[in-house]
Amino acid sequence: MADIEWIKTKLPTIIEDKVKKTGANKNKVIERYKKMQLDPGEAVGIIAAQSLGEPGTQMTMRTFHFAGVAELNVTLGLPRIIEVLDARKEPATPTMSIYLKKPHNTNKHKAEQIANKIKQVTLEEVTSEFELDLMTLTLKIKLDSDLLKKHSITVKQLVDSLESQISGFELSEKRGILNISTDSKDVKKVYKMKEKIRSMYVSGISGITHVLPVMTDSEYVIKTFGSNLKEVFQISEIDFTRTTTNNLCEIEKVLGIEAVREAIVFEISNVLEGEGLPVDIRHILLIADTMCYGGEMQGVTRHGITGSKQSVLARASFEIPLKHLVDASIFGEEDRLTSVVENIMINQPIPVGTGLPELIVKMRKKIAPDKKKKAVKKK
Amino acid sequence: MTDVLIDGSLVGTVSDGKTFVQDLITSRRAGKISAQVNILYNEKEENVSIDFGRNRIRRPLIVVKNGTSLLTPELIKDLKDKKIKWFDLIKRGVIEYLDALEEESTLVALKEEDITNEHTHLEINPISIFSVNVSLVPYPNYNQSSRLARGQKNQKQGAGIYALNFLNRLDTNMNLLHYPQTPMVRSFTQDIFGDSLVGGQNIVIAVLNYGGYNMEDAIVINRASIDRGLFRSTHYRPYTTEKLRYAGGQVDEIGIPPKDTQSYTLEEDYRFLGEGGLIYPEVDVTGGDVLIGKTSPPRFLSHLESFSMTANIRKDTSIRVKYGEKGTVSKVFLTESGEGNPLVRVEVRENRLPEVGDKFASRHGQKGIIGMIANPEDVPFTASGIQPDIIFSPFGMRRMTVSQILETLGGKVGAMAGRFVDGSGFQSEDVDNLRTELLDLGFREDGTETLYDGRTGRLYNARIFVGNTFYMRLKYQVTDKLQARARGRVALLTRQPTAGKAMEGGLRFGEMEKETLVGHGASLLMKERFDSDKTVTYVCERCGDIAVRDHYKNKLTCLSCGDKAKASPIEVSYAFKLFLDELKSMGIRPRLILREKYKS
Numbered sequence: 021m022a023d024i025e026w027i028k029t030k031l032p033t034i035i036e037d038k039v040k041k042t043g044a045n046k047n048k049v050i051e052r053y054k055k056m057q058l059d060p061g062e063a064v065g066i067i068a069a070q071s072l073g074e075p076g077t078q079m080t081m082r083t084f085h086f087a088g089v090a091e092l093n094v095t096l097g098l099p100r101i102i103e104v105l106d107a108r109k110e111p112a113t114p115t116m117s118i119y120l121k122k123p124h125n126t127n128k129h130k131a132e133q134i135a136n137k138i139k140q141v142t143l144e145e146v147t148s149e150f151e152l153d154l155m156t157l158t159l160k161i162k163l164d165s166d167l168l169k170k171h172s173i174t175v176k177q178l179v180d181s182l183e184s185q186i187s188g189f190e191l192s193e194k195r196g197i198l199n200i201s202t203d204s205k206d207v208k209k210v211y212k213m214k215e216k217i218r219s220m221y222v223s224g225i226s227g228i229t230h231v232l233p234v235m236t237d238s239e240y241v242i243k244t245f246g247s248n249l250k251e252v253f254q255i256s257e258i259d260f261t262r263t264t265t266n267n268l269c270e271i272e273k274v275l276g277i278e279a280v281r282e283a284i285v286f287e288i289s290n291v292l293e294g295e296g297l298p299v300d301i302r303h304i305l306l307i308a309d310t311m312c313y314g315g316e317m318q319g320v321t322r323h324g325i326t327g328s329k330q331s332v333l334a335r336a337s338f339e340i341p342l343k344h345l346v347d348a349s350i351f352g353e354e355d356r357l358t359s360v361v362e363n364i365m366i367n368q369p370i371p372v373g374t375g376l377p378e379l380i381v382k383m384r385k386k387i388a389p390d391k392k393k394k395a396v397k398k399k
Numbered sequence: 400m401t402d403v404l405i406d407g408s409l410v411g412t413v414s415d416g417k418t419f420v421q422d423l424i425t426s427r428r429a430g431k432i433s434a435q436v437n438i439l440y441n442e443k444e445e446n447v448s449i450d451f452g453r454n455r456i457r458r459p460l461i462v463v464k465n466g467t468s469l470l471t472p473e474l475i476k477d478l479k480d481k482k483i484k485w486f487d488l489i490k491r492g493v494i495e496y497l498d499a500l501e502e503e504s505t506l507v508a509l510k511e512e513d514i515t516n517e518h519t520h521l522e523i524n525p526i527s528i529f530s531v532n533v534s535l536v537p538y539p540n541y542n543q544s545s546r547l548a549r550g551q552k553n554q555k556q557g558a559g560i561y562a563l564n565f566l567n568r569l570d571t572n573m574n575l576l577h578y579p580q581t582p583m584v585r586s587f588t589q590d591i592f593g594d595s596l597v598g599g600q601n602i603v604i605a606v607l608n609y610g611g612y613n614m615e616d617a618i619v620i621n622r623a624s625i626d627r628g629l630f631r632s633t634h635y636r637p638y639t640t641e642k643l644r645y646a647g648g649q650v651d652e653i654g655i656p657p658k659d660t661q662s663y664t665l666e667e668d669y670r671f672l673g674e675g676g677l678i679y680p681e682v683d684v685t686g687g688d689v690l691i692g693k694t695s696p697p698r699f700l701s702h703l704e705s706f707s708m709t710a711n712i713r714k715d716t717s718i719r720v721k722y723g724e725k726g727t728v729s730k731v732f733l734t735e736s737g738e739g740n741p742l743v744r745v746e747v748r749e750n751r752l753p754e755v756g757d758k759f760a761s762r763h764g765q766k767g768i769i770g771m772i773a774n775p776e777d778v779p780f781t782a783s784g785i786q787p788d789i790i791f792s793p794f795g796m797r798r799m800t801v802s803q804i805l806e807t808l809g810g811k812v813g814a815m816a817g818r819f820v821d822g823s824g825f826q827s828e829d830v831d832n833l834r835t836e837l838l839d840l841g842f843r844e845d846g847t848e849t850l851y852d853g854r855t856g857r858l859y860n861a862r863i864f865v866g867n868t869f870y871m872r873l874k875y876q877v878t879d880k881l882q883a884r885a886r887g888r889v890a891l892l893t894r895q896p897t898a899g900k901a902m903e904g905g906l907r908f909g910e911m912e913k914e915t916l917v918g919h920g921a922s923l924l925m926k927e928r929f930d931s932d933k934t935v936t937y938v939c940e941r942c943g944d945i946a947v948r949d950h951y952k953n954k955l956t957c958l959s960c961g962d963k964a965k966a967s968p969i970e971v972s973y974a975f976k977l978f979l980d981e982l983k984s985m986g987i988r989p990r991l992i993l994r995e996k997y998k999s
Contacts, residue, residue: 066918342985349987360917367929367972373920 061376063360065310068303072288075297076101094266096291104287107311107319109269114247116228119262120240128233131240134257135231138242140224141171143182143217150214157210159200159217173223181222189213225251249274272317280317284308334361402446416440416447423449428462428492437501450500457496458527459489460507460520468511468521469493494523510825525825526588534588536762537809537822538802546800549764557760557871558632559598569732569744573635574874576600578628582762582869584809586823599762599871600629601814604807605779605787605850606796606864609771617770618759619790621778629788630753630872635729635746638690640718642741649696651716653677653743656694660715668719671728678728678745685725690745691718720747722903723882749878756877761868763803765795777853779863785848787865803868808846809833810867815840894932894973905931932973937966943990945979967993 035053039046058064079098095103095112103111118138124130149162163175179193188209192199200217202210230245247265252258253274265271266287272280285301285308292299310325311318318324322339329335332348332355347353355362360370369375401416402409413419420440426432436451461470470493477483488494497505497520507520509528514521526534532551533539539547558574565575581594583601602624609619625631642651654676655669669689671678676692684690694713720726726749736742753759753769760766778786796804805827809820812833821828834844842848847862882900890897896905908928916925937946939957946957946966957964969991982989 061920063917063920066914070914070918345982345985345987349982354992364913364925364929365972365978366975367926367933367970369922369926370917371922372917373922374924375920375922375926 061371061373063372064306066372068306071299071303072101072307075292075295075299078297079295096294100291101288104268104284105307105311105320107268107317107321107324111266111268113245114227114265114267116242116244116247116249116252116265117263118242118244118252119259120242121257121259124257125239125259128235128240130257131233131242134255135233135242136171136224138225138228138244138252138255139231140221140226140228140246141173143178143220143222146171146173146178146222150218152210152214154207157202157205157207159198159210159214161198161200161217163196163198165196171223178222182217182220185220186213186217228252268317277312277315277317281308281312284311329359331355331357331359331362333357333365334359337361337365400445401440403449404446405449406452407448407450413447416445417442420447428495430490430492434489434495437496437498439500439504441503448500450498455498455500457498459494459496459523460505461494461523462492463508463514463518463521466514466516466518468514470521526586526823529824531588531592534824535582535586535592536802536824537582537584537586537820538805538827539586539824540827541801541805542763543799546764546798546802549766550760550762553760553764553766553871553873554598554762556873556875557598558874559871560596561598563595569637569639569746570635571637572874575633575635576872577631577633580869583813583867584806584820584822584869587821587826588823599869601810601867602629602788602870603785604789604791604866604868604870606793607779607787607790607850607859608793609773609779609790610854612771612773613767613790613792614770615792615794616765616767617792618767619771619773619778620753620759620769621775621786621788622772623775623778623786624788625753625772630759630870632751632872634726634749634751634876636721636724636726636749638718638720638745638747640691640693640716640743641736642693642743643695644740645696651696652694652713653691653741654694655692656713656715656717660694660713661697662715664715669717677731677733677743680728680731682728683725684720684728684747686720686722688720689717690720690728690747691743693717718743718745722901724878725749751876751878753872754877756881758873758875759789760871760873761803761806762871763800763806765791765798765800765803766873767792767795773853775853779850779853779859781848781850781865785865786853789870791868804864805830805833807864807866807868808837810869811842811846811865812836812840814867815842889932893977894934896931929972933970934973934976935968935970936976938969938991938993939964939966940993941965943992944988945976945991969993 035046035049038044039049076098079101094115099112118134119125120131120134124134143161146164146167147161148164148167149160151160151162152158153160163178168175168178175193175196179191179198182198183191186200188202188204190199190201190203192201200213202213204210225248227248228244228246232243233240234243235241247267247270249263249265249267249270250273252263253260264283266283268280268283268287271283285304288304288307289299289301307320311320314328318328320326322335326338327335332344332353336344336348348355357363357366357368358371360372363370363375400412400414401419403411403413403419417440420438423432423436423438427434427436427438433451435457436449437455437457438450439448441448461468463469470488474483474488474493478488485494489496505519506517507522508514508518509522509525511521522528529539529547530551532554533547535554536542536547536550558576559579560575561570561573562568565573576598578600579597580600581597582589582599608614613619620629640653642653644650655672655674656663656676658666664687668687669692671682671684672689672692673679678684678690693716695716696713724747726747728745729748730744730746732742732744732746734742734744753772755769755772758766758768773790775786779790780786802822806822808830809822809828813820816836820833837846838844843862846864846866848865850859850863850865851857852859880900882903884896884903884905887903887905888897889895898904898907913925913929916922916928937948937955938944939946939960941960941964942957944957944959946955946964948954949956955964955966956962957966979989979991
């Protein structure tokens with residue numbers, strides 16, 4: 021409500037400023053503003069849903085839902101929209117666009133260097149041999165010094181990063197050979213570790229499996245497969261004002277709810293525009309707002325927005341009705357029948373459009389005598 | 400070493416598979432082993448498959464040796480002179496039957512001139528690459544293949560004579576064309592299959608727009624043609640019932656049901672029944688009329704009921720004409736079913752004239768429905784006074800069905816010269832010859848004519864393509880589909896309108912349609928639209944339960960509050976009341992809290 025008050029007081033001055041700057045007709049500006057306002061009771065939610073549903077049906081019929089080259093294959097189209105609206109924890113293909121700060125962003129060598137720094141390196145990628153000594157229950161791992169040099173990792177760095185990941189095991193290093201031993205006599209455990217240690221990351225940023233520096237317009241942008249916004253932001257050469265990921269959950273954790281809202285709008289309109297089916301941004305804004313207004317991102321699912329509906333009947337009419345009805349009866353919930361779905365169910369006018377205004381009759385005779393007294397007192 | 404498989408199971412090995420198979424095939428052609436054996440040497444998998452089991456589809460091909468067909472002109476001459484027969488060719492190894500397996504190792508030439516040294520076989524006729532139905536399409540090799548696929552599908556749906564013994568058959572949905580004709584432009588396969596089982600008529604078409612009534616795929620048909628019997632058909636529908644026996648010695652009874660039977664309808668409905676409960680032939684009936692009067696014993700008998708009066712009340716299970724249909728009873732059959740029970744079948748026939756909405760098609764995948772039945776005086780006419788039967792839209796030409804144009808041209812030649820025109824695939828009559836013949840017959844060689852608009856009498860500025868085409872009336876007719884209702888039957892459980900044509904149902908105003916009303920804010924319109932099942936029910940304001948009217952005391956009571964109840968009427972959809980009842984059956988007690996709507 022505070023926002024509406026703010027708009028009411030600030031808007032005239034904002035218009036005044038604009039009019040002064042551009043020399044436009046003030047009355048026309050105000051007239052246009054008023055024309056663009058929606059009527060009370062306009063079913064904006066339904067219209068937004070229909071506006072997004074129409075291109076959705078188009079897209080199921082005639083699109084490829086993926087784009088990009090073999091290693092950098094990004095989910096697009098309908099699956100991507102569903103993913104965003106459902107507020108999935110992890111997208112099917114997490115990717116990042118990493119922008120660089122001023123001097124570095126035009127330097128190809130530097131961009132490649134940073135890209136290599138970001139890329140996650142697993143132990144497997146820098147070793148030449150794995151060996152399991154069953155007698156002493158020790159793993160012997162032979163490091164490849166050439167590969168280490170290529171990824172610019174020192175043996176000490178490697179040992180440090182590995183040590184934190186292998187609890188319960190002893191790690192020692194001797195002339196390029198890692199010895200991993202344990203006190204336990206469990207062969208299975210060691211065997212498991214042998215498999216597990218291959219994919220342990222030793223340098224770079226965990227989660228980022230592929231990097232690709234691309235020249236766009238006038239600068240180098242590092243496109244990645246895999247996403248880790250928090251770690252990438254730690255790198256000093258990164259321009260964190262422009263670097264993004266398509267993992268909305270990560271954006272929420274690192275940058276907060278306002279950023280997610282922006283990201284939802286960007287992701288949806290991006291996909292729709294890519295398909296050549298642009299939708300008015302206001303519809304997307306409404307959906308993004310609804311997903312984010314609670315301070316926490318909610319998907320349009322039975323766990324998210326629909327699940328948080330106040331009405332029992334509205335919730336029951338959307339997926340797994342029995343659970344909602346039984347739960348509601350256990351808690352003795354009450355349905356005030358204030359929304360659309362419930363009123364359709366009982367066949368009453370819905371509080372939208374023509375069903376919204378109600379007739380209020382001024383009674384000559386006051387119904388409750390005590391109310392009258394109060395009214396007099398106030399006067 | 401090569402494995403040898405006989406009918407799929409391993410029997411042994413040979414050292415050289417290739418020569419082994421060659422030896423086998425030559426001895427088969429020489430007649431040393433059965434002609435039914437098919438052999439394949441699979442080089443990749445290093446095995447030899449020998450099959451002579453059942454269920455292999457085989458087809459005959461001419462054997463080619465060293466780039467020449469073994470079916471020499473001398474042999475063909477002998478065949479024509481009836482000196483040798485088909486089986487002699489097989490015995491001599493000129494023709495052999497291949498199955499799908501052996502076909503893998505062959506290279507088949509379509510025509511004799513195509514044969515090279517690599518070819519092993521030759522098609523007997525190039526048309527055999529088509530199915531039976533596609534081979535009936537004239538000039539098929541001028542078309543895109545998908546048009547052929549569609550064209551053959553339409554042929555199967557054409558009303559015609561589907562079996563010569565149709566008078567003795569009782570098929571469901573039988574459609575008989577009154578004056579079927581054999582196609583004028585035809586494939587030689589038509590001669591093989593005969594002229595008796597055809598489903599269409601040769602008509603005159605003009606390719607022309609007609610005031611938008613033949614837009615998209617619609618066609619305009621000449622009323623004069625219909626009046627003279629074009630595309631008339633009869634639709635037959637049999638109604639069957641069996642006199643069943645039930646456990647407990649009870650039997651169905653066929654006869655005029657007594658008036659006190661359960662679900663007895665108006666007396667009028669039974670008026671056509673004779674004494675035996677069967678309808679007379681040649682009676683005109685409409686939907687709801689009883690064809691076979693039948694009563695069945697009550698289905699469930701409880702202990703109490705079996706001693707009471709109700710036990711003797713039988714149920715009317717008469718067979719009635721389907722809702723929305725009409726016709727004349729053509730035949731009444733009385734036989735026995737497989738179980739030995741008496742079986743009655745009544746066949747109702749209906750004469751059907753072409754009407755707006757009926758579906759027609761040529762053999763080239765050009766289907767359309769009648770958009771208008773034009774009065775003869777309004778139909779365009781040529782200088783010589785010819786009027787088309789059907790006005791086909793030029794819109795259909797964008798599908799590039801060249802075969803249809805050629806058929807129309809050929810049809811014109813055939814009609815004027817009084818002969819059939821050969822349109823067999825790959826060996827059809829030369830189009831240039833057809834053109835010169837048409838010119839000799841006194842027409843323009845491209846088949847166009849000067850046409851006058853029947854509505855205005857004016858000459859069309861363009862010359863219009865007019866010719867004869869074989870058209871079929873397809874089995875999809877509006878009378879089978881047309882349906883409307885305002886008020887009518889409702890389902891017992893939900894009190895909502897029934898669904899489907901057979902049940903006199905409504906058209907559902909569904910979820911998405913509902914959404915559009917919400918989107919427009921047309922709240923009260925929606926309430927009206929969805930009030931098909933509205934009911935007034937009573938709610939006890941004291942406890943929130945549904946109240947009941949006690950007719951004995953003429954008083955509203957509530958089952959939980961008894962006399963203290965304060966019941967008020969409310970209007971809700973019956974489905975919601977049912978929903979509340981279902982909740983109760985789950986052990987959930989829903990309560991309605993009432994409030995005066997216009998009180999503050």
